[in-house]
Amino acid sequence: MAVRAGKVLPKTFFRREALVVAQDLLGKNLCRRMPDGSIVRAPLTEVEAYIGPEDKACHASKGKTSRTAVMYEPGGVFYVYLCYGVHWLLNIVTDGPGHPAAVLVRGVGQTFGPGRVTKALAVDKSMNALPAVRTSGLWLEDSGVELSEAQIERTPRIGIDYAGEYWAKQPFRLLIKDTA
DNA sequence: GGAGTGATGACA
DNA sequence: GTCATCACTCCA
Numbered sequence: 001m002a003v004r005a006g007k008v009l010p011k012t013f014f015r016r017e018a019l020v021v022a023q024d025l026l027g028k029n030l031c032r033r034m035p036d037g038s039i040v041r042a043p044l045t046e047v048e049a050y051i052g053p054e055d056k057a058c059h060a061s062k063g064k065t066s067r068t069a070v071m072y073e074p075g076g077v078f079y080v081y082l083c084y085g086v087h088w089l090l091n092i093v094t095d096g097p098g099h100p101a102a103v104l105v106r107g108v109g110q111t112f113g114p115g116r117v118t119k120a121l122a123v124d125k126s127m128n129a130l131p132a133v134r135t136s137g138l139w140l141e142d143s144g145v146e147l148s149e150a151q152i153e154r155t156p157r158i159g160i161d162y163a164g165e166y167w168a169k170q171p172f173r174l175l176i177k178d179t180a
Numbered sequence: 181g182g183a184g185t186g187a188t189g190a191c192a
Numbered sequence: 193g194t195c196a197t198c199a200c201t202c203c204a
Contacts, residue, residue, distance in 0.1 A: 048199070050199075057199070058199090059199080062189085065188080065189070066188085066189090067187085067188060067189080081187080081188090081199090082185090082186070082187055082188090083187090083198065083199065083200060084184080084185060084186080084198060084200050084201085085184075085185030085186030085187065085198090086184070086185050086186080086200070086201070087185095087200050087201070089199060089200080091199085104199060106199090113200075113201070114199070114200070115200050115201060116200090116201080157199075158199070158200095159198085159199055159200070160199060162197090162198085163199095181203105181204080182202105182203090182204085183201105183202095183203090183204105184200105184201095184202095184203105185198105185200105186198105187197105187198100188196105188197085188198090189195105189196095189197085190194105190195085190196090190197100191193105191194085191195085191196105192193080192194080192195105
C-alpha cells in the first residue's frame, strides 16, 4: 500500500523563517522519483534549522561562497553538499532572497541520519540548486497530517560544537516523538 | 573509541 | 599550488 499522493507544497511555504518551515515540514512527505522511475514518498521525521548568517552553525555564516550561494536563493530550492568526503546531505533552502537559511533533512520515515536519507533516496550533487517541484524528481507534498506541539520534540543540533556554546545549544533540531 | 573520505575555503 | 576543516557512518 503506497503512501497517498498529496498537494505539492508551494514556494511560498518555504519563504518563511527556517525554524517555522522546519516545524511545518515535520510529517510532510518528501517525494523522490528514483532513477528507475519508481516514486518514493516518505514523511519527514527529523529536521534541523539553520536560520541565517547570524547562526554560526550555518554554512553561510562566513559569507557567500560558491558552495553556499544557493542558500541565498529564495526558499524552495535544494542545497546538497558532500560531507566528510563520503555523505551527501540534503537541505531545503528557506526564507527570502538574500537571507541564507536552510532546513537539513536528518530523517524520513524509519530512516534516520542525513547521510542515510540521501543514500536511500539516491540524492546527490545533481540535485543541488534544483527547485522543489515534481519535474526536478525531488519535491514535497502535504500529507494532510496535522502535528500537535505535543508530538514534536526539540533538541540541540548534532555535530556543530565548533559553532560555539550559544549556537550549539539552540534547540533547532526537531523530530516527531515516537508514537509507536 | 577511531578511521575513512574528498570537496571546500583559506592562505601563499 | 598546499593545508586544515568538516551539519557523518561504519566497524572494532
